[in-house]
Amino acid sequence: MSLLAVGTIAFDDIETPYGRAEKVVGGACTYISLAASYFVKPIQLVSVVGGDFPAEMLDQLQRQGADLEGVQIKPTEKSFFWAGRYHADMNGRDTLDTQLNVLATFDPILPPAYRKANYLMLGNLTPQVQLQVLDQLEERPKLVILDTMNFWMNIALEDLKKVLQRIDVLTINDEEARQLSGERSLVKAAEVILTMGPRYLIVKKGEHGALLFDTKGEMFFAPALPLAEVVDPTGAGDSFAGGLVGWIAKTNDTSFENMKRAVICGSAMGSFCVEHFSINGLLGLDETDIQRRIKDFSKLVHVDF
């Protein structure tokens, strides 16, 4: 089934306890596309880059399954840039620099072939841009997945609430779930958020896994795989989203049972992502690697009573 992904394609400077990576490829759309590509192809991308973005990087995305028709290139402008430093425990990070560049005036335009996408992944962007994407669709996708963050809750809550009414799955972290709902307990937070529009809520807890909730009070928990080395957490959430939506688009099944499998696929792609800097953990995998990783997740929680 066709999959449309909207988000940033960017440069990152990253500093973690394992080292530094300068001006490496990043951005939500990049990670989503690479992670999803192991489940479904092509992935229709809507994004924007500047003239400084290397053509060979776009070629690489294309070779991995990205359809770049919806990626705008602005030759006289610069690409979105983010610089961050992770804390020693990797659970927190400081943003050192953010240069919106092309993103400041991003006007997403969906090519005609994208407007009947079966599945839509809206990566973290201003809610206004997310609404513009939704407005261009000719048909309601079977599932719309939204990623967002506390920043938009702080400065654009009303727009964000409008987006929430038009989506099916919301992915946020635990603190964001608490902020959006005003509830401390994630169980209660889910109840509140699931009255705002989405029918599934996924709470991402980083190294502590992810929780899936539905409107009937069903819950599912996927742990994060304990890894010997977490080298760079950048893009883990987007890789999670990519694996999730990739699995859903591949299987064309939006039931709770299949969402559970999707959460495991997302967790698997997130675990590959963090083992290397930038996008390197998502390159060169094969079917066997992914199957083995999914089995590792099953084994990690398996117990017979």
Added chain:
Amino acid sequence: MSLLAVGTIAFDDIETPYGRAEKVVGGACTYISLAASYFVKPIQLVSVVGGDFPAEMLDQLQRQGADLEGVQIKPTEKSFFWAGRYHADMNGRDTLDTQLNVLATFDPILPPAYRKANYLMLGNLTPQVQLQVLDQLEERPKLVILDTMNFWMNIALEDLKKVLQRIDVLTINDEEARQLSGERSLVKAAEVILTMGPRYLIVKKGEHGALLFDTKGEMFFAPALPLAEVVDPTGAGDSFAGGLVGWIAKTNDTSFENMKRAVICGSAMGSFCVEHFSINGLLGLDETDIQRRIKDFSKLVHVDF
């Protein structure tokens, strides 16, 4: 199989976002005993209280399956007292007061009937006292489980290392595992700690669940059950330990497969504990409650691929 539990029986003042509880019953041995009592009875207790400790509270412990022969009562002294206030997110707490009282001179004495215990749970206490207990055993128990904390790593590391050489299972939290091993990754931390004596390591992550490691590199993860209300986290770790050792003593099986079940039983008892102040969440449960809670854990992570 016989089960011996060593630890504090105490008074607590507790403040959480849900309210305050003053001079309520607490202490590691109390929680361990109550949680374990749903799996095996009697539980032989070694502890000490002052003359201020109500006889009816000891009677209650006894009715729940505790053998109090090893509990010393010092009529002219006061019981151990701890006061703490939990942060809004319940994941952190400040100790407001600690009065060692009877604990300052605690000399654990094992009644002769206790000295051949099959299973031993050493609750969090000074490593010196834990060594004194081990020295009084006539036979090596089938499994010795040790709970400890960063405080002893800071001030009594050499004694603690001696204890570690004589135990089978260590339960500590994630930060303590990192401190004890000097490794940031829990996978690597486990490798280091499992060369120090224990053959199983259980890393308790509070609301984020628990990880079990063995010396062969096997891992098992048990989530914490997402609860609508966490009223008072006090005693959750000790309830976990009680459920864990209770299951092991009941089943008399120390294999990794059965340790996994034990971790689920521990998690179940921890989840009951935190739903009410003090020990109230551990009172009045029945077999059905516990079976249902264990099923909730299985269901939470169950997925078919």
